[in-house]
Amino acid sequence: MKILLVNPPNCGRSIPEEEYGIETIKMIFRGEPLALEVVAGNLDGHDVAIADLKAAPNALEDALDGFEPDLVGFTGVACEANTVLRLAGKVKRRSGALVVVGGHHASCDPDFFNHEAVDYVVVGLGKLSFRELVEALASRTVDAGVAGVAKTHPGGGLKHVPRAYSQADLVDDRPPRYDLVAAHRDRYVMSGVGGKVGFVASAYGCTHRCTFCSIPNMTGGRYLIHRPASVLRDMRLLGDVPVVRLVDANTFGDPENALSLGQTIIDAGLKKAIVADVRAETVTRHPELFRLWKQAGLAVAVIGFEEITDAGLERLNKRSSVAANIEALAILKDLGIRVVGDFIVSPDYTEADFEALERFVAAHAVDLPLPSILTPLPGTPQHRDMQPRITIHDLDYYTFTNAVCRTRMEPRLFYQTYAAMLQRFLKHISHA
Template structure:
């Protein structure tokens, strides 16, 4: 059966919408599973934000799957499904991904036939085979079927118990797009998944709920086998907590050395308490390429960390920062801005970042994403259910400050961190050098510049979004 997989994209915008564009790893994995089931697969990454109608007509798919991992993409997906339905009313259109799985009711729409709930690489091949054979889709577990009078859930599909069974991603399908994938100034960048879930229970995070409270890993051998097949570029491990299993990480390091894999730069996500407890492990990871770590600092006070269920301390955050800085490993430090912040709270956070000399902070507004414990706790207080505003930079809960003032203070955080004259001059010089060397493209530079200008402009937070 001919199956088309689509990755919708924003044309740019605030924050991550302009500063990050990585390969659609989930779709690549689903494509691998469909290929193993002997289906013909095409993947279109809509980097220009528009549907390539001619490419759709030329492939003439029998089924089309659309990814929706983030709440902010909801309306983009719905519009895309409607456009596809106009091309051919007979297309079977299904939607999957993180957000779609946790909020299937948002996709109860006549242009969408079904939703794949949970891990797509197991359910999707069975769905496509049932379609091909004219079988009853209600017998395929892990679906939500859209009917004119409502939605029907076909039952929970068990999670994979052995992640080594996850198909290798069909990265060849995204090869034409690879020069356009980036993480900030990093380009090219490849994403790799080696585990799913997280042992912790932060109330603002939906990852552990999507994975039903379970944490699962690939074997070190499977991880290194995939690393050996990657195209050139930096590697971003998408695991929410790469260091959750220390013996596994040690084995991965040993295998990378044993196999003599080409040296490349790695970026991971990790908790500060693990870094502090295993500083020697961080040094060993540095030896095989660890270049940057994303850490959720979240708050500057222990009580505030407790309030979001972080189960960590400010002291651990600061110690982990010192460990990484001593090894010359970069740190992306994420902080949560509470809608109830006043001017003093904003100033305190800015001074904290300055005192710790955090060069790459990220400030996100506390957002009750659908599917999280936080959403259930505060949903009666949410001021808007417009998913375009669920980008972690807009307030969807009441703010203590008048909204214009709140956004001005948020912008001031970014300005204080990134618009110091020395930082601006160095960044511009470095970017121009990379541009002349051909390591970044002009379009890449323009997109980053556009996103940065929006993020430090308080008026941009009130303008219509993509």
């Protein structure tokens, strides 16, 4: 089968820009489409191509005309979902290809894609289930259903066979097809860390249940890990790319395995600057793990601080504390590991709250503070709980830089205050 996998272009709309002329908030993100490379890695025997529209905006049209796929698969997060539907419609108008959608939004809100332009929705991890779907299509046994895949029925309900995700879904022995995006490698850079960046997955999912997070939906709340040898293999496949972003939501979720992975990287003599997501209490409970990982190349730890009060953390079910956050920062700083701090700006923020956040960032010298505006994602507990306060349902605005819930501050002042803080933080970044 000829299979085209499509990464949507950078999308999303900006209220501060459209309503108030504030242009500094909208952000452009770059990085390789690892989800598609991973899915492609398990499609041997088929002719597979990736169209990365973030790197090459016309690649879909070019591939529809030149490659003539039998099946087109899209990935997408919430703010890309409308664009995916629009592009799926284009595929249907211009070709006879089947359309499959997977990724974060498909996993959190599969019904969104119950649309005439889409044939199947892959829910959660897709490396194995998509392979199974392709095989079932080829052998015409697809009507029996594939676990983890929903058949669309516009006007009716989705027919979804649930899947119990397990280690087998990682198909550990098959590496991502980095080669399919080799032409764009120079465009995959990470500002603030320096240089070309390659993405590697070492774990999936999370056993925590923070109210705002879409990650637990990907694995049904399970935490799954790649073997250290596979992670090392993938890092090596990236060749001379100097920075490796471990894209897992929680790289050190199994400290014993993380220890073994760190040691494997050290023993292999790999010299990469590594960026990874860390939970604060993993640092405070296992400081020795981070001493080892500093040696392995851990240059930047991304921590979801989210809130600066315990009550705020409790509301998010973060199961962490401000004291743990501060202690983790101190441990990492001591080790010379830079900290990117994610913070969630609530629509209830007042000017005093913005000031308090800036004071916290300054007092604890967070190297790269990244405040995003609270955005209840469909399919999360937060979305259910905050439903009455959501004023904007158009997913184009779900970029984490728009207030989709009513703000306590007058909206113009809210965005001006947020934009000014962001500017000061970004200046901070350029000096970090």
